Amino acid sequence: xxxxxxxxxxxxxxxxxxxxxxxxxxxxxxxxxxxxxxxxxxxxxxxxxxxxxxxxxxxxxxxxxxxxxxxxxxxxxxxxxxxxxxxxxxxxxxxxxxxxxxxxxxxxxxxxxxxxxxxxxxxxxxxxxxxxxxxxxxxxxxxxxxxxxxxxxxxxxxxxxxxxxxxxxxxxxxxxxxxxxxxxxxxxxxxxxxxxxxxxxxxxxxxxxxxxxxxxxxxxxxxxxxxxxxxxxx
Amino acid sequence: xxxxxxxxxxxxxxxxxxxxxxxxxxxxxxxxxxxxxxxxxxxxxxxxxxxxxxxxxxxxxxxxxxxxxxxxxxxxxxxxxxxxxxxxxxxxxxxxxxxxxxxxxxxxxxxxxxxxxxxxxxxxxxxxxxxxxxxxxxxxxxxxxxxxxxxxxxxxxxxxxxxxxxxxxxxxxxxxxxxxxxxxxxxxxxxxxxxxxxxxxxxxxxxxxxxxxxxxxxxxxxxxxxxxxxxxxxxxxxxx
Numbered sequence: 001x002x003x004x005x006x007x008x009x010x011x012x013x014x015x016x017x018x019x020x021x022x023x024x025x026x027x028x029x030x031x032x033x034x035x036x037x038x039x040x041x042x043x044x045x046x047x048x049x050x051x052x053x054x055x056x057x058x059x060x061x062x063x064x065x066x067x068x069x070x071x072x073x074x075x076x077x078x079x080x081x082x083x084x085x086x087x088x089x090x091x092x093x094x095x096x097x098x099x100x101x102x103x104x105x106x107x108x109x110x111x112x113x114x115x116x117x118x119x120x121x122x123x124x125x126x127x128x129x130x131x132x133x134x135x136x137x138x139x140x141x142x143x144x145x146x147x148x149x150x151x152x153x154x155x156x157x158x159x160x161x162x163x164x165x166x167x168x169x170x171x172x173x174x175x176x177x178x179x180x181x182x183x184x185x186x187x188x189x190x191x192x193x194x195x196x197x198x199x200x201x202x203x204x205x206x207x208x209x210x211x212x213x214x215x216x217x218x219x220x221x222x223x224x225x226x227x228x229x230x231x232x233x234x
Numbered sequence: 235x236x237x238x239x240x241x242x243x244x245x246x247x248x249x250x251x252x253x254x255x256x257x258x259x260x261x262x263x264x265x266x267x268x269x270x271x272x273x274x275x276x277x278x279x280x281x282x283x284x285x286x287x288x289x290x291x292x293x294x295x296x297x298x299x300x301x302x303x304x305x306x307x308x309x310x311x312x313x314x315x316x317x318x319x320x321x322x323x324x325x326x327x328x329x330x331x332x333x334x335x336x337x338x339x340x341x342x343x344x345x346x347x348x349x350x351x352x353x354x355x356x357x358x359x360x361x362x363x364x365x366x367x368x369x370x371x372x373x374x375x376x377x378x379x380x381x382x383x384x385x386x387x388x389x390x391x392x393x394x395x396x397x398x399x400x401x402x403x404x405x406x407x408x409x410x411x412x413x414x415x416x417x418x419x420x421x422x423x424x425x426x427x428x429x430x431x432x433x434x435x436x437x438x439x440x441x442x443x444x445x446x447x448x449x450x451x452x453x454x455x456x457x458x459x460x461x462x463x464x465x466x467x468x469x470x471x472x473x474x
Contacts, residue, residue, distance in 0.1 A: 060448035062409035065423055065440055072436035173308035177416055188314060197318035201311055209306040 007190040007200065014183030015207055021103050021182065022172050026165060028108025033115020040120050051116060058113035064174055066110060071102040071178045103175035111168050118160030122153040155226040162219035166212055173208070183207060248438045253429050260425030261446065267339070267421060268411045271346035272404060278351040283358035284384065297355065304352035309410050313345040317417045338417045346414075350407050357399045361392035394465045401458035405451055412447075422446060 004011060036054060039047035058066075075097040085091040126149050134144040176185035187200040194200070286297040304312065320326065320335045334340050365388050373387040415424035426443035430436050463470075 057448075059405075060451040061444040062412035062423065062447055064409075064412040064415075065426065065444050065447060068423070068427065068430075069436060069440035069444065072430060073440065076434075076436055170308040173310040174413070176310070177413070184308070184311060184314075187311075191314070191318055195322070197315060197322055201315045201318070205303075205307040205311045205315070208308055208311065209303065212306045 004200075004203075005190065005194055005196075007186060010181075010186045011183050011190075011200075011204070014181055014186040017100070017180065018172050018182045018184075019211075021100065021107070021175060021180075022169050024104045025107035025111065025172070026168060028104060029111035029115050029164070029168065030161075032108060032112025033119045036112060036116030037119035037123055040116060041123055055113040055116050058110055063106065063110050063171055064177065067102060067106040067174055067178055070106045071097065071099060074102055074105075099175060099178045099180035102178060103172070103180055107168060107171055107175075110171070111164055114164050114167075115161070118157050118164060119153070121160070122155075122157035123149065125156040126152045155230070158219065158223050158226055162215070162223075165215060165219070169211055169215065170208065248429070248433050248435055249442070256420075256425045256429060257422065257443070257446065260420055260422040260443075263339070263414075263419060263424075264408075264411055264421040265450075267343060267346060267414055267419070268408050271343055271350055271411075272407055274343075274347045275350035275354055278347070279354035279358055280389070282351065282355040283362060286355060286359045287362050301352040301355050304349055305356065309345065309349050310413050310416070312349055313342060313413060313417060316345045316348075317341040338414075338419050342414045342417055342419055346407065346411065349410075350403065353403050353406075354400065357396050357403060358392060360399070361396035362388060364395060365391055397458065397462050397465055401454070401462075404458070405454055408447070408450060408454065 036051045039051040040055075042048060078095060078097055082094045085093050130148055130152065131144060134148045139147065172182065173184045176182050176188065179185070183204050187204045191197040191200040282297050282300075286294050286301070288294045317338065320341055326332050326335070369387055369391060370383065373383045378386065411421060412423040414421045415427055418424075420428065422443050426439045430439035433439070
């Protein structure tokens with residue numbers, strides 16, 4: 001049996017942090033993606049421009065640089081705001097910018113940009129006739145979105161969503177660099193202390209492999225479910 | 235020059251010639267690392283992709299396993315395993331390899347190359363698999379042997395289909411290379427981290443480096459668009 005030299009519980013905690021981080025960032029990314037895609041497709045020029053700037057900006061900058069900027073810069077920004085509030089209004093406002101929040105915000109923002117593109121394509125794949133029909137039945141815009149567009153666009157978005165999720169999962173490893181004790185961080189500390197890099201990194205690599213392989217199966221199953229009743233060409 | 239820019243330049247203690255030199259050295263390391271790993275990765279990926287499409291599972295399965303392992307785990311872990319692991323290989327410190335792998339640049343180059351080769355193999359495999367069957371039949375009918383079919387028909391036509399996905403991989407690699415800074419390489423991100431810790435100025439240090447990465451990304455996007463236009467010029471609509 002694998003002997004983890006007493007690092008087993010810490011590694012398990014780290015794995016839970018990784019999974020929490022991944023799901024929270026996914027939730028943020030999907031929300032931002034839906035907002036981004038709607039603004040990109042809207043006729044409002046300001047919204048369109050903002051969404052385009054957002055996706056272009058994010059895709060030009062490495063995730064690690066963004067994360068370092070949010071983590072180190074976030075704290076400085078909070079300090080400045082706190083000083084300002086204290087001097088001007090004597091309001092005591094302060095919080096520590098911790099690596100978990102910076103990780104969720106950064107990964108969410110980055111993948112929000114990728115999700116924007118995925119959802120934009122999926123929204124466009126819904127036939128306009130469907131939307132016109134819904135409007136003709138007197139559906140409100142919200143109703144059209146919830147009942148007609150959203151369920152149909154989900155089917156088209158799934159493959160892209162699945163790919164983004166797989167990349168997101170692997171990106172969570174980066175939070176170990178800004179000091180969050182996820183499983184990569186624990187493994188790194190253990191590997192250095194025990195001078196056994198293979199012994200600790202390879203099990204962690206296999207946890208990631210299991211997560212990506214499991215997600216792959218789940219996405220396949222979802223895809224199958226979402227495409228029930230669709231006759232596939234080919 | 236507008237006043238506020240002049241004022242900012244006068245008060246500026248961070249962006250001096252020294253820090254610019256640091257950023258420049260970082261840029262050189264990043265470009266070297268990314269360029270070398272991409273070139274070596276691509277050279278390895280072509281034969282790997284061909285073996286991956288083999289019908290014999292004994293040939294294709296090992297390549298599948300390689301790409302699966304490297305695509306299913308984070309690059310950071312691969313880098314750590316190679317960087318920390320190489321020193322632990324028994325006896326390596328007596329061979330001449332130790333002189334090479336003691337520098338952090340080479341373990342990082344190895345990790346990046348193995349990673350990009352795995353992704354590129356799958357991209358090229360996808361392109362090879364989607365070669366229209368008629369093209370292969372026609373090549374066979376002309377009496378071309380396997381090697382000639384590969385060289386003249388399948389690979390050139392696969393390259394056209396792969397270039398779009400490959401451009402994404404190149405940009406992805408540029409962005410992933412930022413993690414080289416964690417194994418003490420002073421690449422662009424490493425330079426930014428040094429400058430941040432010297433001046434405690436996160437916004438200046440990281441936004442500046444983000445702009446450099448952005449410029450690099452846009453240059454790559456532009457170059458690949460040119461390349462795509464060149465490779466796909468036979469499909470261009472006549473009008474317009």
